[in-house]
Amino acid sequence: MQTPSDQSDQQERHDYPAHWEADVVLRDGGTARIRPITAEDADRLVSFYEQVSDESKYYRFFAPYPRLSAKDVHRFTHHDQVDRVGLAATVGGEFIATVRYDRIDERGMAASAPADEAEVAFLVQDAHQGRGVASTLLEHIAAVARERGIRRFAAEVLPANTKMIKVFTDAGYQQKRSFEDGVVRLEFGLEPTDRSLAVQRAREQRAEGRSVQRLLTPGSVAVIGVGRTPGGVGRSVLSNLRDAGFAGRLYAVNSAFDEGARIEGVPAHRSVTSVAEPVDLAVVTVPADRVPQVVADCGEHGVQGLVVLSAGYAESGAEGRERQRELVRQARSHGMRIVGPNAFGVINTSPRARLNASLAPQSPARGRIGLFTQSGAIGIALLSGLHRRGAGLSTFIGSGNRADVSGNDVLQYWYEDPDTDVALMYLETIGNPRKFTRLARRAATAKPLVVVQGARHSGIAPTGHAVQATRLPHATVSALLRQAGVIRVDTVTEMVDAGLLLAGQPLPSGPRVGILGNSESLGLLTYDACVADGLRPLPPRDLTTGATPADFRAALAEALSDDGCDAVIVNAIPWVREDKVAADPETLAGELRAAAAGCPAKPVAVVHVELGGLAEALAAAARTRPDAPAAPAAGGTEDPAPAPAADAAPDAEGAEEAADEARSHRIPAYPAAERAVRALAEAVRYAQWRREAAEPGKVHEYDDIDESGTADRIAELLARGEDRRGLTLAAADAHELLGRYGVPVREALSAPGPDEAVEAARWLGYPVALKTTAPHLRHRADLGGVRLDLADEEQLRRAYQELIDLFGKPAELRPVVQKMVPRGVDTVVRAVIDPAAGAVLSFGLAGAASELLGDTAHRLIPVTDREAASLVRSIRTAPLLFGWRGSAPVDTPALQELLQRVSRLVDDHPEVVGVSLEPVVVAPRGLSVLGASVRLAPPPARDDLGPRTLPGY
Numbered sequence: 016m017q018t019p020s021d022q023s024d025q026q027e028r029h030d031y032p033a034h035w036e037a038d039v040v041l042r043d044g045g046t047a048r049i050r051p052i053t054a055e056d057a058d059r060l061v062s063f064y065e066q067v068s069d070e071s072k073y074y075r076f077f078a079p080y081p082r083l084s085a086k087d088v089h090r091f092t093h094h095d096q097v098d099r100v101g102l103a104a105t106v107g108g109e110f111i112a113t114v115r116y117d118r119i120d121e122r123g124m125a126a127s128a129p130a131d132e133a134e135v136a137f138l139v140q141d142a143h144q145g146r147g148v149a150s151t152l153l154e155h156i157a158a159v160a161r162e163r164g165i166r167r168f169a170a171e172v173l174p175a176n177t178k179m180i181k182v183f184t185d186a187g188y189q190q191k192r193s194f195e196d197g198v199v200r201l202e203f204g205l206e207p208t209d210r211s212l213a214v215q216r217a218r219e220q221r222a223e224g225r226s227v228q229r230l231l232t233p234g235s236v237a238v239i240g241v242g243r244t245p246g247g248v249g250r251s252v253l254s255n256l257r258d259a260g261f262a263g264r265l266y267a268v269n270s271a272f273d274e275g276a277r278i279e280g281v282p283a284h285r286s287v288t289s290v291a292e293p294v295d296l297a298v299v300t301v302p303a304d305r306v307p308q309v310v311a312d313c314g315e316h317g318v319q320g321l322v323v324l325s326a327g328y329a330e331s332g333a334e335g336r337e338r339q340r341e342l343v344r345q346a347r348s349h350g351m352r353i354v355g356p357n358a359f360g361v362i363n364t365s366p367r368a369r370l371n372a373s374l375a376p377q378s379p380a381r382g383r384i385g386l387f388t389q390s391g392a393i394g395i396a397l398l399s400g401l402h403r404r405g406a407g408l409s410t411f412i413g414s415g416n417r418a419d420v421s422g423n424d425v426l427q428y429w430y431e432d433p434d435t436d437v438a439l440m441y442l443e444t445i446g447n448p449r450k451f452t453r454l455a456r457r458a459a460t461a462k463p464l465v466v467v468q469g470a471r472h473s474g475i476a477p478t479g480h481a482v483q484a485t486r487l488p489h490a491t492v493s494a495l496l497r498q499a500g501v502i503r504v505d506t507v508t509e510m511v512d513a514g515l516l517l518a519g520q521p522l523p524s525g526p527r528v529g530i531l532g533n534s535e536s537l538g539l540l541t542y543d544a545c546v547a548d549g550l551r552p553l554p555p556r557d558l559t560t561g562a563t564p565a566d567f568r569a570a571l572a573e574a575l576s577d578d579g580c581d582a583v584i585v586n587a588i589p590w591v592r593e594d595k596v597a598a599d600p601e602t603l604a605g606e607l608r609a610a611a612a613g614c615p616a617k618p619v620a621v622v623h624v625e626l627g628g629l630a631e632a633l634a635a636a637a638r639t640r641p642d643a644p645a646a647p648a649a650g651g652t653e654d655p656a657p658a659p660a661a662d663a664a665p666d667a668e669g670a671e672e673a674a675d676e677a678r679s680h681r682i683p684a685y686p687a688a689e690r691a692v693r694a695l696a697e698a699v700r701y702a703q704w705r706r707e708a709a710e711p712g713k714v715h716e717y718d719d720i721d722e723s724g725t726a727d728r729i730a731e732l733l734a735r736g737e738d739r740r741g742l743t744l745a746a747a748d749a750h751e752l753l754g755r756y757g758v759p760v761r762e763a764l765s766a767p768g769p770d771e772a773v774e775a776a777r778w779l780g781y782p783v784a785l786k787t788t789a790p791h792l793r794h795r796a797d798l799g800g801v802r803l804d805l806a807d808e809e810q811l812r813r814a815y816q817e818l819i820d821l822f823g824k825p826a827e828l829r830p831v832v833q834k835m836v837p838r839g840v841d842t843v844v845r846a847v848i849d850p851a852a853g854a855v856l857s858f859g860l861a862g863a864a865s866e867l868l869g870d871t872a873h874r875l876i877p878v879t880d881r882e883a884a885s886l887v888r889s890i891r892t893a894p895l896l897f898g899w900r901g902s903a904p905v906d907t908p909a910l911q912e913l914l915q916r917v918s919r920l921v922d923d924h925p926e927v928v929g930v931s932l933e934p935v936v937v938a939p940r941g942l943s944v945l946g947a948s949v950r951l952a953p954p955p956a957r958d959d960l961g962p963r964t965l966p967g968y
Contacts, residue, residue, distance in 0.1 A: 042147030044225035052101035063110035154962035187211030227428035233295035240300035259371035303327030314349025323355035340968035359413025382407020383436035405634025459500030494873035520618035532586025548696035568606035575614035604632035630684035712881030741952025839938035925954035
C-alpha cells in the first residue's frame with residue numbers, strides 16, 4: 016500500500032521538468048531547442064530514426080537495427096524523469112538528436128553498482144553531425160543528472176565510432192577508459208572542473224561568435240516588405256543595400272509583387288519561399304501582425320538569420336511584449352537568430368560583404384571600429400559623429416529591443432574578428448553582469464572595449480528591452496567593468512573621442528605627456544587637464560604664434576624621441592605667414608604625420624582651435640599610406656565569407672583596403688584640450704590594465720584556514736535556522752566562523768548597566784571603549800554614541816551616564832565594552848553575493864563623509880593579491896592610508912591580507928552570502944576588526960556553471 020509520501024514521490028518523478036527546456040546555439044551559429052522527450056513524441060521519434068543512416072544505427076545499438084519496435088518506441092518515450100531521462104534537440108519541432116541516461120542500479124545491474132551512476136547514449140541525425148549537437152546535449156544531460164543525484168556517467172562505444180569517443184574525451188571531465196569484449200567503456204565524473212568549464216566557454220564563444228558572423232556576412236539578403244514606390248522602411252533598406260554595393264545576391268519581397276518583376280534592378284518575389292536560391296539573411300520590415308507568417312516562410316526556406324526592423328513589440332505594452340516572446344520562440348525553433356525587433360539594422364563594411372542592412376542613410380567608411388548600440392537614435396548620432404571626424408567602422412549592430420542577439424553575442428564575435436581593433440558599445444541594460452564582465456575581460460586583453468551605460472542612475476530600462484536593468488548600484492557596476500578592463504565613459508561624445516584615439520594610435524607605455532603648440536595659454540590648459548586626469552605632464556613647449564608647420568614637425572619629432580615622454584598632445588591655433596597669408600592646415604597635417612611616422616610607438620593627439628580644416632586634413636593625409644594586405648574573414652578558412660560580386664574590380668577592393676589601413680593610423684583631432692586629455696587618460700589606464708592583466712597575481716593559500724571545518728559548521732548553522740531563506744548569525748557564531756579563516760574579531764562584552772560595564776572593563780583591562788549597538792547609532796561616532804580611551808572606572812561610569820542622558824534607556828542603546836586597540840584609520844570591508852554579478856568584495860573608509868561621496872571600491876571574488884592591492888589604492892581617500900599630511904602610514908599589507916582572507920571565505924563557501932567588517936582599524940602595525948556580521952543562506956544558483964543556453968524570452 017502506498018503512503019501519501021510515496022504517492023507524492025511518485026508524482027514528483029513523473030512531473031514534466033519544464034526548466035530543462037533550453038534554446039542553444041550550435042557550432043555553426045544555428046540554434047536548436049533542447050527539451051525532455053515525452054510520450055507524445057512517438058511519431059517524431061520514429062520519423063527521426065528513419066532519417067538516421069544504417070551506420071549511425073549500428074554505432075548506437077552495436078548491431079543492425081533498421082527500425083524501432085513498438086516496445087522500443089515506448090521505452091524511449093516514457094521516462095520517470097529521475098532514473099530514466101531522455102532529451103531531444105529539435106529544429107522546426109522535429110528531432111535532430113537524442114540523448115538518454117538510465118540509472119545503472121535501476122536497470123537490473125549488480126546490487127553493488129553505485130546508485131549515483133548512470134549509462135548514457137546518443138544518436139545524432141547524420142545531416143546534423145559536426146554541428147556540436149552531441150557535445151551540447153552532453154552538457155545538458157549532465158546537468159540534469161547532477162540535479163537527480165547522479166555523479167558519474169558510463170558510456171559504451173564501438174572503437175570505430177571515433178566521433179562519439181571524441182565528444183566524451185573532449186568534454187573536460189575526469190575520465191577512466193577501459194576496453195573489453197570489443198567495446199570501449201568510458202566512465203567520468205559529472206562535477207564541473209576547470210577544464211570542463213574552459214571547454215564549455217570556448218565552445219560558447221565559437222558558437223555565439225559564429226551566429227553573429229552569419230548575420231554580418233550573408234551571401235544573400237532578402238528585404239521583406241519592400242514597397243512598390245520609393246519611400247518607406249523596406250524600400251530605404253533595399254536602396255541602402257544596393258548603394259553600398261552589397262557583395263552577394265539581393266532580393267525584394269512583397270506579396271503584392273508579380274513574380275519576375277524587378278525593383279530598382281533587384282529581383283522581386285511574392286514570398287521568400289519562391290526564391291529559387293538559398294537566402295542567408297532576411298530583413299523584415301512588414302507590420303508586426305504579419306511577421307509570424309514571414310518568419311514561418313523564412314524557416315521553411317532555410318533562412319539563417321533575421322533582422323527585424325518592424326515595431327509594435329515590447330515597446331508598445333503587454334500585448335507587444337507577448338508578441339515579442341512569440342517572435343523569439345518561433346525564430347529559434349527554426350534555427351534562426353534575431354537582431355531586433357524594432358532594430359536599426361546591421362552594417363559590415365568589409366569589401367567581402369559591403370552590407371548596409373540598416374536605416375543609416377549613408378554607409379560608413381571602412382575602418383577598424385566595431386559599434387553596438389541598443390538605441391536607434393544613439394546609433395544615428397554615433398554614426399554621424401564618427402563620419403564627421405573621418406573615422407570608419409568595421410561592423411555596426413543596432414539591436415533595438417535586443418530580444419535575442421545581445422551585446423554579449425557581439426563581444427563573442429569581435430573577440431576573434433580580425434577586422435575590428437576597437438569595440439564601442441552603448442548599453443542601456445546589462446542583464447547578466449557576471450557573463451558580461453567575463454566576456455569583457457577576455458575581449459579587453461585583445462582589444463580596447465569602450466562602454467557608455469545609459470539609464471545608469473534611474474535603473475529603468477527602455478520599455479521594449481527584453482533584458483531588464485540590473486539592480487546593482489551604478490558605482491558597483493562601473494567598478495566591476497573597470498576591473499574587467501572596460502573603458503567606461505559617461506557620454507557618447509567621450510566614447511567617440513576615446514575610440515578615435517585607440518583606433519588610430521598605439522597604446523601609451525606610461526602617463527608622461529609632452530605638450531607643445533603655438534599657444535602658451537592652450538598649453539597651460541592642457542597641462543592642468545592632464546594633472547586633473549591623473550597624467551604626468553611635462554612642461555609645455557610654446558612654439559609661439561610665429562611657428563611654421565616645419566617648426567611643428569621638428570618639435571613633435573624631438574618630443575617623440577624623448578625617452579621621458581610616453582605621448583604627445585599638439586595644440587594648434589590659426590597663424591599667419593610672413594606674407595600675411597593664412598597658412599594651409601593641410602600643410603600642417605602633413606608635417607605632423609611625417610613627424611609621427613618617425614616614432615610610431617607613441618600616440619599623438621591634436622587639439623585645434625578655430626582650425627576646423629585641420630581634422631579633415633589629418634584624416635585626408637592618412638589616406639596617403641601605402642596599401643596593406645587584407646585581413647582574413649572572421650572564422651578563418653573553415654567558414655569563408657561570400658565572394659565579392661562579379662562586378663567588384665580587384666583594384667577597387669585593394670583601394671578600400673589601403674584606405675582602411677590609412678585610417679587605422681590617423682592622428683585624432685579634438686576641438687578642446689580637455690577632450691583630448693580625457694581620451695589619452697583612458698588609453699593610459701587601459702594600457703596599464705593590459706600590462707597588469709598579463710600578470711594577474713594569485714589567490715593566496717593560507718595554512719591556517721580551516722576549510723572543511725568551516726563547511727561542516729556552516730551546514731550545522733543552516734540546519735538550525737528556521738527561515739529557509741537564510742539567517743544572520745549571532746555575534747559569537749559569526750566571530751567563530753571568521754576566526755576559522757584567520758579573521759579574529761575583537762571581543763565586545765554586553766553592558767546592560769554601569770555595574771556590568773565596570774565588570775566587563777575589569778575582565779578586558781583598561782583602557783576601554785564604550786559603544787552603543789542600537790541600529791540607528793551603530794558605528795556613528797559622529798552622533799556621540801562612542802566613548803573612547805576610558806582609563807578607569809570613574810571615567811567609564813561617567814561616560815555611561817552621558818550616553819543615558821543623551822539617548823535614553825540602556826535597553827534601547829544596547830551598550831557594549833571593548834578593549835581599546837592601537838589608533839589608526841577606520842575602514843569597512845564587505846562582501847556580498849549578488850544574484851546577477853556573483854560575489855563582490857567592497858572596501859572603503861568608515862564614516863559619513865565616505866558614504867556621502869560613495870567612495871567605495873569593488874572587485875569580483877576571488878580576489879588576487881594584485882587586485883587586493885589595487886582595491887586598497889583605488890578609493891579617492893586612499894592617501895589617508897599612506898601618510899597623508901605627515902601622518903604615519905598604516906599597515907596596508909595586513910589590510911590586503913584581510914581582504915584576501917574574506918575573499919577566500921566567500922569563494923570557498925557560497926553559503927556565506929554576506930560579510931560586513933566594521934570598523935576595521937588599520938594601525939601602523941597590524942589591524943583590529945572591532946565589529947562583524949555574517950549572513951548565511953542556501954547558495955544562489957550559478958548560471959555560469961550550468962550548460963550553455965540562450966536567455967529566456
